[in-house]
Amino acid sequence: MSNPFYVTTPIYYVNDVPHIGHAYTTVTADALARWHRLLGDDVFFLTGTDEHGLKIQRSAEANGMTPLEQADATSARFREVWQMLNISNDDFIRTTEPRHIASVQTFMQSIFDNGFIRKGTYSGQYCVPCEAYYNDDDLVEGNCPIHGRPVEWLEEDNWFFELSKFEQPLLDWYAANPDCVHPLGKRNEALGIIKQGLEDVSVSRTSISWGVPVPWDEGHVFYVWYDALINYATAIGYGTDTERFNRFWPAVHQLLGKDILRFHCVYWPAMCLAAGLEPPARLGVHGFLLVGGEKMSKTRLNQIFPADLVADFGVDGFRYHFLRDNSFGPDGDFSYESMVTRYNTDLANNFGNLLSRVATVVGKKCDGIGPAPAADSPLAEVAAESLRDASAAWEALAPSAALDATWRLIGAANAHLENNEPWKMEPGPALDAVMGDALEVLRIVCILATPAMPETCAHVWARLGLAGTPDEQRLPEAAAWGGYPGGLPVIKGDPLFPRMSPPK
């Protein structure tokens, strides 16, 4: 049976509407999922929305809705955006679904049964929008340091997860799994948090009702984080379908932003250990997309929404940019200008124009019928390198490097045309070989780039006269040199990526 490959995004909190930060994570996960489908893996790709918690409860009240109505509306917006961006998730989980509520209760009950949950009292200065308690010295003139508004004194009986008992087990787990957190810098950050010492954390609330009830204590609901994290287990049948669960767990690849590193790289593995599960195999932590060097935020009014960019660059232009222009890990600065530059150079000039010039010459010199490539083409080796480098890069969670490797093949094909000047040649075997080579490169590029640009690659595939779609192909065989059979009608068509003029 094929290899299981389970990849997740965080579930997005329905307090915020989808912006390019959410899209960045989701597109990356999608490309990874698509790459692994090319490899023939048994892929399961999960995203979803996080819908409990006080913020949702309050915001629903303010809007005169029930919390669920509020969640329904925003969750739908996420699904719409993912559909627009051609996201191929196999499931979309909502934390308000019965399957998840049951799963959370089972998961937490098992931590309880294993003796890692105790009763305690929590009290402190509480900020409602933050859903968080603050120490006195964190407050700014008695107000919440984030929102600058008054905090409330709250005291409640809570259930506590004995995180402190997992300090050493976590250190052991990190030591035994050197690759569990990517990139290395983020792994060190997580280790730093653990080494600074872990205290027990409160996992339940009595002050709110919008949450998953604590099964052993009616009147408590789980604090939103301890509900949310468990979604990754829910979706593959935790507690209900053991066979399926065991197939995909713990071989899960979880992508997340650095803001939630603590929860995913410390609390979540500890919860897994407490529940008797192996922690996730790999946590891929990325940085933020900055705008003008600043973090995107609602209050700064500098959020950028996917639809606005898709209108200008198209879905694949959007996807390509976010996969190619930022390496996965460090923060990256988003700018419209650099997006235009990248679009023009990589997509219009290199890729789109290659198809254009090839199709024209085939039309003029080969009667529009694409010839087969030469078996001994110098491009064969370049193609093999591209495949090898791209494979390694995807494996290392480096989409940018994978696309870079793919585009080196495009560059080599453009140079090959330049060197042979087929437009000067008379029809015949020599001309056929040059054009066949170029068509073969386009065919291979379609396969290698389809995780990033599925729609465009399928278009090009069809224009080359090939049957089916690139994402039905299987690596590595499909990328072996010589796959373009020749004798197929090649269609020029409109430019794939019309050049954009640089912004003023």
Next chain:
RNA sequence: GUCGGCGUAGCUCAGACGGUUAGAGCACUCGGCUCAUAAUCGAGUGGUCGUCGGUUCGAGUCCGACCGCCGACACCA
């Protein structure tokens, strides 16, 4: 304050384990080509790798100090 990260060509960034003339893309300059979306190909200009000191036969690459920027610091999606 404590902990962590970053500072490499005009711009965006790559550069395990220290090792011949420090790389890529974009921008720029020159040349070629004209099949192509004024696209493409080739060559080139451009960096005392934040500063100072140390270890070493040899250091962006290790150690120390300093300067600058950023993040985390316990429940801030």
